[in-house]
Amino acid sequence: MQATQTEDRQTRLTRDDWIDAALRLLIDSGVDAVQITVLSRNLGVTRGSFYWHFDSRESLLDALVHQWRSRNTGVIVDAVSKANTLDDGILALFAVWTDHRRFDPALDQAIRNWARYDDALRARLKSEDDARINAVAAMFQRFGYPQPEAFIRARVICFTQITYYALDIAADETDAQRMSYLEAYFRCFTGRDINPGTASAYRNILMRGARNS
Structure with missing residues (x-):
């Protein structure tokens, strides 16, 4: 049996x-x-x-990297490329990073740890980071930011989020605390104030998602 x-x-x-x-x-x-x-x-x-x-363990490892690329880079590129306004684009990016069903921070960190000891993967990781940054920079350019400012703002946003996960800052913050920083983060990343109505709608969406999760 x-x-x-x-x-x-x-x-x-x-x-x-x-x-x-x-x-x-x-x-x-x-x-x-x-x-x-x-x-x-x-x-x-x-x-x-x-x-x-x-065929081999190596083919499985390649599949893991492919899964990470499609899951964690693809969702970022898709989110910012569809934005109709700067507010929508930045909030779409925030929404991706806070929804771990879409973006997997633990997987992202695992890949980065692996890449420390694998030169080929390190090169692929850099390529994916570049793709994320370039997508965010292109969004900034669509909404009037010149180069190199668009590129630098995109780097600041992306690298800040990587560090946020690496240091596990979320473990020491409540959802309410993170939500209270929304306007300040937006101003820091963009140099502009977010539309109050857009910010309020975003908070309501996240709160509904948290209640239903």
């Missing part, structure tokens, strides 16, 4: 199941912990099941 249950589970597992399990290991324990034997044990299957979906 046990053998049959294991065989059934192996046939049900998908490529995404392996990727999700590997992402959890990467986030919790680092890239060195992402091993086929460990994953097989955690998923309750044999090592052979792994090779239905991946």
